[in-house]
Structures are given as structure tokens and as C-alpha cells.
Amino acid sequence: MSILNKLFGREKNFDFNKDLKSAKKEKLLPNSTAHGFPIHKRHREKIINKIVEIDAKEFVGSFLECHFIDCEIKIRCSAKYTYVLTNKCTFENCLIWAHTKQIGGNWNPKFKNCSFKGRFELRFENKLISCDFSQAKISTVGLLKNNTLDEITGVTYPTIAILDLKNKMSELDKIETTDSFKDFIWASKTDSGLVIVNLEEFTDTPQELWNKLKNLDFIKTQLK
Numbered sequence: 001m002s003i004l005n006k007l008f009g010r011e012k013n014f015d016f017n018k019d020l021k022s023a024k025k026e027k028l029l030p031n032s033t034a035h036g037f038p039i040h041k042r043h044r045e046k047i048i049n050k051i052v053e054i055d056a057k058e059f060v061g062s063f064l065e066c067h068f069i070d071c072e073i074k075i076r077c078s079a080k081y082t083y084v085l086t087n088k089c090t091f092e093n094c095l096i097w098a099h100t101k102q103i104g105g106n107w108n109p110k111f112k113n114c115s116f117k118g119r120f121e122l123r124f125e126n127k128l129i130s131c132d133f134s135q136a137k138i139s140t141v142g143l144l145k146n147n148t149l150d151e152i153t154g155v156t157y158p159t160i161a162i163l164d165l166k167n168k169m170s171e172l173d174k175i176e177t178t179d180s181f182k183d184f185i186w187a188s189k190t191d192s193g194l195v196i197v198n199l200e201e202f203t204d205t206p207q208e209l210w211n212k213l214k215n216l217d218f219i220k221t222q223l224k
Contacts, residue, residue: 025072027051034059040085042066056081063087068094079103079122098136106144116154123191128152133159133196140184141196148194149220158199158206160213160221165195168218175212178203 028050030038039061048069056077067090075082079102089109096111098118108125117135127145134154146152148163155161162168162185169189177185181202188195199206213219 025049025051025070027053028071030061032061034061047071054082054085056085060084063089065089068092070094073097074099075102075118076100079105079107083107103139138196138198139201140188140198142188142191142193143196144191144193146193152196155196155220156222157210160197160199160210160219162195162197163218163220166190166192168216171216171218175216177209177212181209 030040032039032041037059039059041061042063044065046067051072054075065088069092071094073094073096075098086109091111091114093113096114096116101119103121106123106125110126111131112129115132119137120141121139123142129151132154138159149161166189199209203209
């Protein structure tokens, strides 16, 4: 008799493969149809420990005001559909994996203890709490309710954070930077909170641009 069978009983065989499989996340299946096509149509549900596909193929569904906990969120549609599908949702202890680059607009879910993966170029309307971007490829991201990096990790060079941009315009104007960087700063000057940007999006020589910015006390990053 194996040690495991002794521990769990003579009549109960312990199956490692089965036990590990049960611990894995299962895919959340669509719960509705639209013109014969399967879709998610959920409202104020609590969804725990699932793999959730955020997609918009033939028809767009909805997870309106749902609460996701310990889920892996796979985003496979453009940002405009992501916003519709996840309107007013809450994500807690989730991996937010953008398989399709998320570009443009404001995203309104609440995120707590989440990790982001993939490419992002958008604004977060609500405050992010204990979130990590170390797996993400950021182009430009605005955090409208975060004023510091206290709740954010994973912002590493050549990605930088500009704190309180709207009140630091005069100081930035004194720095000689690239035209594309100046255009971005000008376009973002009314944003509250902080802005996270990848310097490689604005110049072929990010180190030169960083050398001009690094001594400003409202510019933050973690050097690798």
C-alpha cells in the first residue's frame, strides 16, 4: 500500500493528476445566445476562479457590474468592445491578459490586487489598488484616480510615471524633449492623477530623454 493510500484510506486511491486538474481554473462558458451564437449575458454575478474570454465576434455580450475573483481574464477584442463587455465590473486578484492591444478611451472597472499582461494604451477611470504592470507592455496609460505609485508596481525603465502632470506642465516645458513627447504631454495636460509612458514610444534614444527628465522629483521609475 502506498503512503498516500495509508493517509487517505485503503479504499480511496489518491490520484495526483486528478487532484491537480481540479485545482486548475475552468473556462467560464457562455450562458446565452444571440441569433444562434453563444454569448455571455451576465449581470451582477460573482465569478470565482475561472478563465474568462472577453471577446466580441459575431455579437457582443455583457458582464455588467460583475465581480471577478481569482480569475484569468483573456481579452481578445479591441478596447471599445472591452469597455462595453466589462462596464462597471470589479476585478480582484485577477490576471488581466490583453491578447489584443487595448488602445484608446477610458476603462471604468475597479481593479484590486490584479496583474496586467499585454499591451495597453488607455485611461483607467477608477483608482487601481495594489496592481502590478511588470508583465505589461505599456505605451501610454493614464491613472485618473492614482496620484502616486504607492498602489502600483512594475513601472520599470524605459517606462516612467509622471505624477500630477496637470500641475507640472510649466516645469516640463523647460525641458528640451522630442516633439512627439511634447505633443503627448500637451494632449494629456488636463488629466488628473498620474501618467505612465514608455519613452521608446517617443524617441529612438530613450536614454537621452531619460537623462533630461530623471532629476525631476515628479518623474518616477524603477531602474532594471
